[in-house]
């Protein structure tokens with residue numbers, strides 16, 4: 273089942289949990305979603321302040337089930353970064369290095385292909401982003417993509433954040449459309465959502481000055497959609513933004529989706545702190561993460577998939593989010609630097625069977641998907657008796 277338009281009809285026929293039916297505000301939200309499909313900005317803020325987290329979570333879970341029943345999606349992928357050298361220095365970033373840093377690196381196409389070759393039979397997607405390299409132009413990226421497709425035509429290339437695309441286009445003297453056109457011809461299949469942070473420029477000015485503006489982020493995704501390149505979108509929360517800023521972010525993505533329609537999946541994740549970066553960050557608790565996933569599901573009526581990104585959230589919190597509105601848990605990943613440099617301790621050697629167990633343990637049915645959610649394979653746990661029954665609230 274995909275994110276079809278009949279989900280509101282199915283929502284109206286689901287049993288309403290007491291945590292929703294006995295809460296006048298949440299009952300109104302449910303009624304509004306069934307009747308017109310969309311909550312307002314003010315209702316989004318009220319959901320963030322609603323005292324019953326169980327109620328908000330249960331309402332989001334209803335909407336997720338109306339769309340996808342108890343299915344949860346994952347894929348078999350590998351994260352490989354092109355370079356950690358970056359001309360910017362976003363205050364939350366633990367990944368970037370200056371060009372002369374001892375740990376700075378840049379992968380040549382043959383090194384990239386060699387890295388993939390060790391995993392090629394187990395994956396069908398490579399997710400690759402990196403810093404803003406001071407010298408690379410569109411040719412360097414096109415060479416990497418062409419080399420991947422030459423050796424591994426079955427692998428979907430999901431690559432380049434909006435700010436990387438802007439940086440490459442400026443370095444190459446090309447428009448965003450021309451840059452994406454060249455990269456698409458070289459093998460780029462889709463664009464990840466990284467770099468959205470919070471789409472409020474006063475917040476961006478404090479956490480990532482010099483990065484693209486909110487409008488520019490949305491414009492890059494709009495151009496990609498117009499070229500038939502699907503994209504994801506993200507949100508980094510728990511830095512210096514307000515509740516109102518978070519809802520503004522969701523509404524801006526929703527409005528963009530109304531216009532260009534190419535967002536597949538929304539991926540909200542909290543800032544992972546250490547002692548050196550952004551000491552004034554408010555940080556998000558686990559309850560706040562669950563709420564943010566739930567409110568994202570309720571506000572983003574036109575973006576089908578909500579991802580609990582296990583590389584950031586960790587496996588245990590991610591599995592809780594699967595009953596709070598999320599329908600996707602990302603992939604096998606295998607290698608990851610950006611979140612782990614920032615402090616993530618999520619295992620990188622998780623076999624597919626463990627991922628299936630994680631999904632099953634949340635009471636969900638694991639479905640392996642391809643990168644663009646057009647092919648699905650139902651999978652089963654080898655030994656389902658090792659999973660305890662789920663009690664639902």
Ligand code: SF4
Pocket residue numbers: 358359360361362365366367368402403404435480483
């Ligand atoms: S978040 Fe991206 S653009 Fe910002 S410093 Fe890190 S690598 Fe560079």
